[in-house]
Each structure stands twice: as structure tokens, then as C-alpha cells.
Amino acid sequence: MKKFIFFLVITGNLFALTGQEVLDKVEKSLTGFSDQMATCEVILGEKGSIKETRVMKIWSAGKNKRVVKFVSPSNVKDIGILVLSDQEMYIYLPAYKKTRRIEGSMKNQNFQGTDFSYREIGSYEYSKDFDSKVIKEDDKTIQLELTKKPDSDSSYTKIIMEVEKQNFLPKKLEMYSNNELKKVLTIITTEKKGNYWALTHIKMEDLSKNHFTEIKMKEIIFDSGLEGKGIFSERFLKSSSN
Amino acid sequence: MKRFFNFTVYKPFKTLVITIVGVIVFSLGISRIYLDNDLLHWFSKKSKIGKLNYYINERFESNNPIIIMFTLDSDVISKENLKHIRDISLKMKEEKGVINVISLTEIEDIQGKEDEMKVSKLIPEDLEHIDYNKLKSYILSKEAYNGSLLSKDGLSTLLIVQPSPDTKADFLAKKLRKLTDSFIKENNLNWQVYYGGTPMLLNSISDLVVKDLRFLIPLVSLVVFMVLFISFRSIKATLLPLITVLLATASAVGVMGYLGLPLTTFGVAIPVVLIAVGNAYGIHFINEYHEKKLSMQTEEALLKVHERTFIPILMSALTTFGGFISIAVSNDMLSARDFGIISAIGVIFSFLITISFIPALLRIFPKTKGNFGNLNEETEHKLFYGASKFIFKNKKWVVITFLIFGLVATYFITKVQIKVDYMSYFDKKSEPAIVTDRISKIFDGVFELKLYSKGQMSANYLRTLQIIEENLRYISGGKTKPASIVNIISSLNEGMTEIPMIPDTDYEIENLWFFIEGNESIKRLVTEDKNETLISLLLPSIESSVRYKIVNEAENLLKKYSSISTKEMKDSKEEIFNLLKIMLKNRLIRANLNISETEINNFLTKNIVIDNSKFTDYTSKNKFLNEISQKFINEFSIPEDKLSKNDIKIAFSPLLWDKFIVPGNDIKIFDDYGVAGLMKLFTDVEQTLLRNQLISLFIIILIVVILNTITFKSLLEGIFSLIPILFTLIVNFGIMGLFKINMDFITTTIAAIAVGAGIDYTIHFLSRYTYEVKMGKDYEEAFYHTFSTTGKGIIFNSFSVGLGFAVLNFSGIMPLRSFGMLMFITMIVSALSALTILPALTFYFRKKILKV
Numbered sequence A: 001m002k003k004f005i006f007f008l009v010i011t012g013n014l015f016a017l018t019g020q021e022v023l024d025k026v027e028k029s030l031t032g033f034s035d036q037m038a039t040c041e042v043i044l045g046e047k048g049s050i051k052e053t054r055v056m057k058i059w060s061a062g063k064n065k066r067v068v069k070f071v072s073p074s075n076v077k078d079i080g081i082l083v084l085s086d087q088e089m090y091i092y093l094p095a096y097k098k099t100r101r102i103e104g105s106m107k108n109q110n111f112q113g114t115d116f117s118y119r120e121i122g123s124y125e126y127s128k129d130f131d132s133k134v135i136k137e138d139d140k141t142i143q144l145e146l147t148k149k150p151d152s153d154s155s156y157t158k159i160i161m162e163v164e165k166q167n168f169l170p171k172k173l174e175m176y177s178n179n180e181l182k183k184v185l186t187i188i189t190t191e192k193k194g195n196y197w198a199l200t201h202i203k204m205e206d207l208s209k210n211h212f213t214e215i216k217m218k219e220i221i222f223d224s225g226l227e228g229k230g231i232f233s234e235r236f237l238k239s240s241s242n
Numbered sequence B: 001m002k003r004f005f006n007f008t009v010y011k012p013f014k015t016l017v018i019t020i021v022g023v024i025v026f027s028l029g030i031s032r033i034y035l036d037n038d039l040l041h042w043f044s045k046k047s048k049i050g051k052l053n054y055y056i057n058e059r060f061e062s063n064n065p066i067i068i069m070f071t072l073d074s075d076v077i078s079k080e081n082l083k084h085i086r087d088i089s090l091k092m093k094e095e096k097g098v099i100n101v102i103s104l105t106e107i108e109d110i111q112g113k114e115d116e117m118k119v120s121k122l123i124p125e126d127l128e129h130i131d132y133n134k135l136k137s138y139i140l141s142k143e144a145y146n147g148s149l150l151s152k153d154g155l156s157t158l159l160i161v162q163p164s165p166d167t168k169a170d171f172l173a174k175k176l177r178k179l180t181d182s183f184i185k186e187n188n189l190n191w192q193v194y195y196g197g198t199p200m201l202l203n204s205i206s207d208l209v210v211k212d213l214r215f216l217i218p219l220v221s222l223v224v225f226m227v228l229f230i231s232f233r234s235i236k237a238t239l240l241p242l243i244t245v246l247l248a249t250a251s252a253v254g255v256m257g258y259l260g261l262p263l264t265t266f267g268v269a270i271p272v273v274l275i276a277v278g279n280a281y282g283i284h285f286i287n288e289y290h291e292k293k294l295s296m297q298t299e300e301a302l303l304k305v306h307e308r309t310f311i312p313i314l315m316s317a318l319t320t321f322g323g324f325i326s327i328a329v330s331n332d333m334l335s336a337r338d339f340g341i342i343s344a345i346g347v348i349f350s351f352l353i354t355i356s357f358i359p360a361l362l363r364i365f366p367k368t369k370g371n372f373g374n375l376n377e378e379t380e381h382k383l384f385y386g387a388s389k390f391i392f393k394n395k396k397w398v399v400i401t402f403l404i405f406g407l408v409a410t411y412f413i414t415k416v417q418i419k420v421d422y423m424s425y426f427d428k429k430s431e432p433a434i435v436t437d438r439i440s441k442i443f444d445g446v447f448e449l450k451l452y453s454k455g456q457m458s459a460n461y462l463r464t465l466q467i468i469e470e471n472l473r474y475i476s477g478g479k480t481k482p483a484s485i486v487n488i489i490s491s492l493n494e495g496m497t498e499i500p501m502i503p504d505t506d507y508e509i510e511n512l513w514f515f516i517e518g519n520e521s522i523k524r525l526v527t528e529d530k531n532e533t534l535i536s537l538l539l540p541s542i543e544s545s546v547r548y549k550i551v552n553e554a555e556n557l558l559k560k561y562s563s564i565s566t567k568e569m570k571d572s573k574e575e576i577f578n579l580l581k582i583m584l585k586n587r588l589i590r591a592n593l594n595i596s597e598t599e600i601n602n603f604l605t606k607n608i609v610i611d612n613s614k615f616t617d618y619t620s621k622n623k624f625l626n627e628i629s630q631k632f633i634n635e636f637s638i639p640e641d642k643l644s645k646n647d648i649k650i651a652f653s654p655l656l657w658d659k660f661i662v663p664g665n666d667i668k669i670f671d672d673y674g675v676a677g678l679m680k681l682f683t684d685v686e687q688t689l690l691r692n693q694l695i696s697l698f699i700i701i702l703i704v705v706i707l708n709t710i711t712f713k714s715l716l717e718g719i720f721s722l723i724p725i726l727f728t729l730i731v732n733f734g735i736m737g738l739f740k741i742n743m744d745f746i747t748t749t750i751a752a753i754a755v756g757a758g759i760d761y762t763i764h765f766l767s768r769y770t771y772e773v774k775m776g777k778d779y780e781e782a783f784y785h786t787f788s789t790t791g792k793g794i795i796f797n798s799f800s801v802g803l804g805f806a807v808l809n810f811s812g813i814m815p816l817r818s819f820g821m822l823m824f825i826t827m828i829v830s831a832l833s834a835l836t837i838l839p840a841l842t843f844y845f846r847k848k849i850l851k852v
Helices: A002-015 A019-031 A234-238 B002-010 B012-032 B048-059 B079-094 B132-141 B169-186 B198-232 B235-258 B265-293 B298-330 B334-364 B378-393 B395-413 B431-442 B459-475 B485-497 B506-516 B544-560 B573-590 B597-607 B618-636 B645-656 B678-712 B715-720 B723-738 B747-774 B779-810 B814-835 B837-850
Strands: A035-046 A049-061 A065-072 A080-085 A088-093 A098-104 A130-137 A141-148 A158-164 A170-177 A180-193 A196-206 A211-222 B066-071 B098-102 B108-113 B116-121 B156-163 B192-196 B447-454 B532-539 B563-568 B659-663 B672-676
Touching: A019 A130, A019 A141, A019 A158, A019 A196, A035 A196, A065 A234, A080 A234, A088 A234, A088 B506, A098 A234, A098 B485, A130 A158, A180 A211, B002 B012, B002 B298, B002 B334, B012 B235, B012 B334, B048 B447, B048 B672, B048 B678, B066 B169, B066 B198, B066 B431, B079 B098, B079 B156, B079 B169, B108 B485, B116 B485, B156 B169, B169 B192, B169 B198, B192 B198, B192 B431, B198 B235, B198 B265, B198 B431, B198 B779, B235 B265, B235 B334, B265 B298, B265 B334, B265 B747, B265 B779, B265 B814, B298 B334, B298 B678, B298 B747, B334 B747, B378 B395, B378 B779, B378 B837, B395 B723, B395 B837, B447 B459, B447 B544, B447 B678, B459 B485, B459 B506, B459 B532, B459 B544, B459 B563, B459 B573, B459 B659, B485 B506, B485 B618, B485 B645, B544 B672, B544 B678, B573 B597, B573 B645, B573 B659, B597 B618, B618 B645, B672 B678, B678 B715, B678 B747, B723 B747, B723 B814, B723 B837, B747 B779, B747 B814, B747 B837, B779 B814, B779 B837, B814 B837
Parallel strands: A098 B116
Antiparallel strands: A035 A049, A035 A211, A049 A065, A065 A080, A080 A088, A088 A098, A130 A141, A141 A158, A158 A170, A170 A180, A180 A196, A196 A211, B066 B156, B066 B192, B098 B156, B108 B116, B447 B532, B447 B672, B563 B659
16 A cells, blocks of 8 residues: 555656646647737726727737737727747837837837736747746646746746646736736636637736736637738738728 | 912922823823925925925826936946946835836937837947947937936936835935945945935935934023023022923923824924923013012912912913914914924923922922022122113113114115025035035936926927927026926937927827837826826026026916917028027037027028928938038037937927917917926925015914003003014014025024014013002112013023024024024014113103003
8 A cells, every 4th residue: 555655656746747847838728829810909997997998909920920900099090010029029100101120128118008018918928038836736726936037138037827727728927026026917718719728808917006907809710821921021010900 | 270379389299290191191292203304295285385296296106306426436338337337226126115217227218220210228238249439429429318317527427216106205215325335335336426316305304303303402401401590590490490391392292293293394493492482481480489488488479479470471471372373374384384383382381381380399399599680689780770770861872773773674674585495404515415516516406397287299289398398498507408208209209200309290199109108217207198298307406586587487488388379380480590599509508518599590590491391201301400400510510429410400300390389379288287396396485485474473463462452451552562572573684684594484483483482571571660660669760670670580581592592503404503593683682672672662652652
């Protein structure tokens, strides 16, 4: 009997996932598709009440490529952002009818009045900037502690991520800067579309500002061959979002 | 009352216990006292002066900035030094209560080049691969950094820390000072550090307050003790009034704690003033007791003293109480109001403790050798008697002398200046004064002026703001570069078009807003809904008259441009040239380039033909702007490292506007507007000081006339009794004018206190004089007798009170020094007036007024 228990402990330990493995699974479940396109309702709020609602469309492929275009309100309509890599970002302003390559430190700044930074919008890539370890585990969830890598320029020093064991989707992320809790991302609803999971309703709260942003995703389409359609190009960026 | 008198005399132990328990209960409140010298906190959120300032602080999440200047022995722009600046900036950013740190390493720079917009840190993250000479030239060429973050010689740099609005900025400043000091030490840096900005000054003021209290309370007690000892020549008789007044002071200051009132610079004066003023009641009581004790048993003597002195002491306390209450009633400034209320409460405590504690103690320890003023000593008697004879004989000359002094003093009253400024707290050689002066010389200054406006953000709105800020900068001497959303939108437009100007269309502005919406660094200049904006200028400590001019101009400009009209460019040549001249001159002044306005005007007339029909797109606009800017650079040989072409382009950019903006009624620009900031606060306080002064004087004079009318049972006598104190007031203001002592929020209280405390001498003199006449003496003998008895008491009393005030001359806070000196003079002058001009006039008008 003792031997059997010893065997269970050993095999249990052998089969337990490391923090990095859990994080890899999370990223895979969120970006496992080759591309994705969706319409998002962005709700901005302060002190518990809603201030403004905006609509934008997102196209993404792989871990880096993204296009974001605003549909409404009218003052921001057709403003678009194209991200090709961590170092390559373009912005299109319809009032000027011009595209400009954006260089520098904008990626850690807030994206258009939301509580998401440019880096965070539509991106769930953490392993590049963070080392991960499991700090808690129960029947249903795993809690990861992500610590910033020395060469990373992320504005967070630590993230506590709660992951559902069933589908390896994040439930909640607490973002810290120098041990001070700055933001909380809560995944309110998730939906399985075909082979993939999508975070259909998320909420980011900025604790210092008492400000929140909710994003509701609709009309999600996976694997429609966006790269082949020339979506991730300056030409598409300039086109109207209608 | 009789029951109370009996209680204190026949139940002395119970009286003592009740008094001491009461004092202990009240004094426990002292532990709740906290320091607050922020001028804004001296006004309520609803007050006219405080309202807009509080609103702006809340709406723009702003607070007074903490300014730290580093002066190095080598170039700031070097790898090692920048690394240290980055490290200390980041350390400060981590501190709780810090919203933002503006420094060379933390500020973002926007550059537009062909099809690229670069929004990046001014100093790249990677410090290894930088051409530092090129970087230094670039920074010094941009007026946004030159003189704002880096000194012209490249050896000094600023760190501007913005505390969150709910943070006590002075506490944070103390923490940051400690942090910086240890950083400098740890890294073994040979840097000179200057700590400036309002929060740092507030700390210095608070340090002065604490230091003053520790030093001045024992000193004033010692001075009063010595004066009393000289008068009484008995330790016990000396200690009794002193202990009384110390107990009253502790109780009053305790009440301050219970009421949650902060300790301010005014607070320092409270114990000193109470100790100085309050001991008079004890003196009178003990003096009477000594007289009565010679012929009566202790109990009987004490009861008699109670009966005889109760009303004069009560009246004396009420007039002084009235003086302080008039300060409280007439002031919007909470610190002055608190000072008035607490001092008034202290006076009442002094009165109550005098009439309970002193008789109870005298009942327990009845023996006393003291003798007030040593009345029996022949030499003193001779001296005072001789003086009274001299005054009587020369009464005409007394009146003439007072008239001449009065007229001369009246002339100097016109020279009194009003000035409220944090810097007036400090001696010119003190550290805060030297630091503030140094920062103001190398950089813009440390005191903020804010122009608030509310309206729909549009091209017209931003261009109007640009006209206002350039005009205001020009009025302020051109050196200070205002911070506003105008510069940010212009830079972003440059990022898109290479032209640093406010774009023509609202749509373009909306698009540019996309970049900055939600950005922390713009929050102190524009609200999230972009409907409210601020223009912020940092100015040095300047003369009140110059400050008035700037604040007035700011208000006028906002009013003038609250509605505008647009004019065709070709019809606006004069207005355009005037704006260009101002914009160019501002930049030239900041760059230390001496080119006259006439030379600028000649250049404009010679080289510019206003015709914007030639501009078809941004390319043609940019070509023109480059050409005219280059022409200007060539004409005046402007070195690129002093003033960049980009800044000159900004100055010429209004030439590219589609329409010019002039004040008018066609387009409403501002729904609301106003001027705020410390500079405005100083001005507002100055403007209310005179009004407050007059109101408090009116109230206290009214109180005195009413009380004296009741005391002397005659309205005419009540008014007549004001003469010495009115003369004293004239002398007080005359001295202020002659010696250039500014009227500030502390010296403005002198008049009311002087009336409240100084009127006692007149009351004592007149009541004794009429009493002596009624007792059968002729008016001449009655005067001699009054002068040599009560008169002597008045002289000793005025010296004990006056010297108590004079102790404030040793205060570290400059206005308190003036206050102490002036109060000493007013006490002596009011006593001398009560003994000279009052009797001299009495001889002429006694029949009509005194009916004796």
C-alpha cells in the first residue's frame, strides 16, 4: 500500500505542469487559430457608471499581427492601427488621409482612453515578457505568478493569473507594478466557436483611476485566411471600416 | 455672582480641583493638533477665493508641484549623469502619492519626419549608443526643454514631481527629500540639490512654526516673568498671573485640537499673544488684593477685590475678546478666523481662571509681600508726579506734538504696501529664499498661475488659447514657457504634417486627440472629456504690482476672447504681425537673444505678404514656413543650439491659419473661464486684506464704543475714549509705511488686537480719574493722583504686554517679527497716549464730555 501511495505521489508530481507549461497552454488556447476577426463593443466607465460606448473591429493573426479600426462614434471613425510586430506599428488618421509609422514608447500607453495599453489590445502574449510559476492549485483552477523578465519593457513587474484547468483559459489577471496592484482583468464570459475558445466579454479595471473598460466581442470568425486577403497592410488600413 | 465669589473664597480646594480638571480636559486636545500652512487650505471649498482652485485641483488631479533642482559639476547630458537622473526619477515614481515625474529621462518627445511619427522618450532607454553632443544640442535648441528641464549651461536639471490631489504634498516632499539625499549619498554624487516648490516651502514654514513654538513660549514666559517680578518684587505674586495665563493658553490651544483646527503660522502667535495679553487680568486682581490685604482679613479682602475688579476686568477681557472676534468675523481666511476664535476663547479662559484660580490660591496662601509697581516708593512717586505736572503745564504742547506726529504718520500711511507671498515668510538669507531665488534664476520659477477655460475643443478654441498664452507670456517677460494642450496638439500635428501648428479643422483635432486620450501626462492640462483646459505658467516670486498686472491681464485676456470673430487673413495684417512679433520675441527672450521689436517689425514688413490663397496643402504650407523661418534665422544669425528652427516655425505658424481670430461676438469660445493658482491666490488674499482690515476695525471700534458707553454711562465719553487708540492706529500704520513693513495676513490683525488690548489703558485711566473727581478732588489734583497710581500701573502693564509681543521679534517667520515689533510699539504708544493726549484733551473738554 505504502509503495502504491509513493507511486501516486511520484507520478502525480511527474504529471503536474510547470508554470511555463500552463502559460504556454493558455496562450495556445487563446491564439491557437491562424486568424480571427471580430466586432467589439468597447464600454468605458468610471466609478461604476458607463461613460461612453464605442465600436471597433479587430483582425488578428498569430501572436503579433493585428489591425484595429474604429467604427463609431463618428469623431474616431476609420482611425486605424496596424501592428506587424512588437517594433512595427502604423496609425491611420482619416482627417489627414495619412498613415504614419509610430516609433517609440507608445505601446505601454493607454489605448484611446481605454484601460488597455496598445500592447494589451487584442493580445494575450505573456511568455515573451514574463517568467511563470505555479503558486496555487486546486481541483478547478491553477494560479500562476508571472514575473517580469530582466530584458522586458513591460510596465508590470508581476501578474497573478488564475487559469481554469478545464480549458486553460484565464479567469482573472491581477497586474502589479512594484508590488502595487494597478489593474485587474476579469474574464466575464467565454464561448467556444468551433475548435476555439474566445473571451467574449472582458473587463479591465484601473484601480488607481477608478476607471474600467469592458469589451464585448461579437461576430467572431476564425481561420478565414486574413493574411491572404491583405488585411495586414497599409492599404487595408486606409480603407473605410464600413 | 456673589455665590461664585463666595465659592472661590470659602471653597478654595474645590475651586482649584475644578479649575485644574477643566484645564487638563481642555489641554488634552493639544495632542490632536496638526500642521497645515498650505495657503489654499486656509480657504474653504465654497469661498470665493478657494472655489476655483479646489475645483481645478480636483478636476485636473493636480496639486502643487515639488521641484528639485540638481546642479552638477559636469554636463547633465552624459551617460553616467542621465543614468542617475533616470534612477532617481523612477524611484520617485514608485512613491505612493506621486502621479507623475517630469524629468529629462521621463518626458516624451514627439517628432515628425516624412512618413514617420516618433513618440518616444527624450532620452532613449539605451544609454550606450547615444551621441551626447548631438542630444545636448537638440535639447537646448527646443524651448520646451531649454530652461524648463535643462539649464542653458547644461549643468543643472529639474525634476518636477506631481503629487496626487488627495496627497499631503508637504509630507510627500519631506519623503522625497529624504529619498534624494540618501540616493546622492549611496551613489557618492557630488551634486548640489535644491529643494523647491510650494510643498518644500510649506515644510520649511512648518519647521519654522515648530521651532518658534519650542523657543518662543519659554521666552515669552521668561520675559513676562521678569517684567512682573520687577513690578511685584515677589516670586509668588509674579508666578500667579503667569501660571493663570499659561493654563488659559494650554486650554485654548487644546480647544483648537478638539475643533480639528490646524496649527498655522498664525497659530504660533496664539500662545505668545495670550501670554502677553492675558496676564493683565491677574495683575489687576493681585494688585487690588495687596491694597486691601493691608487693612482686611484674607477672605474679606478677596471678596472686596472680587466686587471691585470684576467689572473692569470683565470689560477689559470683553474688549480684547472683541478685538479677536472682529478678526474672526471679518476674515474669509480660515487660519485668521481660527486665530481670532482661539485667541478670543483664550481671553475668556484667562478671565475665568483669573477670577477662580487666583482667589482660591490666595485664600490657601494668603501671605504676600508683593506690591504692584511699588507704589509707596518715594522716588517713583516723585517721578510720576513730576511727569504728571509737566504734562498738565504743557497740555497745549502735548496736543500740538500729538497733532504733528499724527499728521506725519498719516502721510506715511499712504506708503503702506500690501504683499502676500510665501517668500515673505523667510529671511532673505534663509535656505528656502536662496533656493527659490536660484531655481527662479536658472529655470522659470516655482509659483504657478493657471488659466482655466471651458468650451468645445475646436481649432478656433485652441488658436484662441494660443493667442492668450503668447500674450500672457509676453506680459510676464517672455521667459516663462506656458504648458498647455496647444503645444501638445501642435507637436502631434507636426508628427503628421511636419508643421508645428494647430490644424485647420476640428476633425483633424479629433483625430490627433486619439493619440493622447487617457494619457497620464496630459491630465493636468485637459480633462478627459476635453471640454476643460488649463494654461499653466511657473513664475518666480515677484513684486505685488507686477503680479497684479499679470493676473489682471490673464483675466482680461480670457474675458476678451471668451467670444471671438474670425477675419480674413488678408484683412488682418496688423493683428497678425503683432501676434508674430510677440511670439518671436517670447522665444528670443527665453533663448537670451537680444533682437529688438523694431528689428522684428522691420523683418515682418519687409518679408511677409499675407496671402494664404497660395497654400493648397500641407506641403506648400510647410515649404513656406521653412523658407520664412530660415530667412529669419539668416537675417539675425540665430544659432541653432540656442533657438531651434522648429521653435521659430511655431512662431510663424499663425501665418498659415485659414482665418485670423479677433475678439468679437460671432463665436462663443468659453462657456466658463477663470484664473487660479498660487499667484492668483496671493493676489486675491492681498485684495481682501484691506477690506478685512476695515471690517475688523469697524467691528472692534463699535464693540469698544458700546462697552465704554455702558461702563461710563455716556455715549460721548464712549466715543471720547477712542482718541488714544485712534492715534495709536495712525502711528502703527505710519510706522508700517515709513519702514516699508508690508501689510500681510499677519500684520493686518495688529489694528484690531491693538484696539482690543490698548483700550484697557483708557478705561483704567478714565474710570480712576472720574472716580477721584467724584471723591472730591479738583480736576488737576485728580489727574496727578490718577497718573501716579493708575498711570504707573498702566505703564507697567503696557511694558509687560508689549515686551511679551516683542518676543516675536525672535521668530523665524518674518511677518511675525514685524507683528511683534509693531505690537510692542502700539502697546507703548497706546499707554502713553492714554496718559498724555487723553488727559490733555480731558482738561479742555471735561465739562462737555466727562461732566466733571
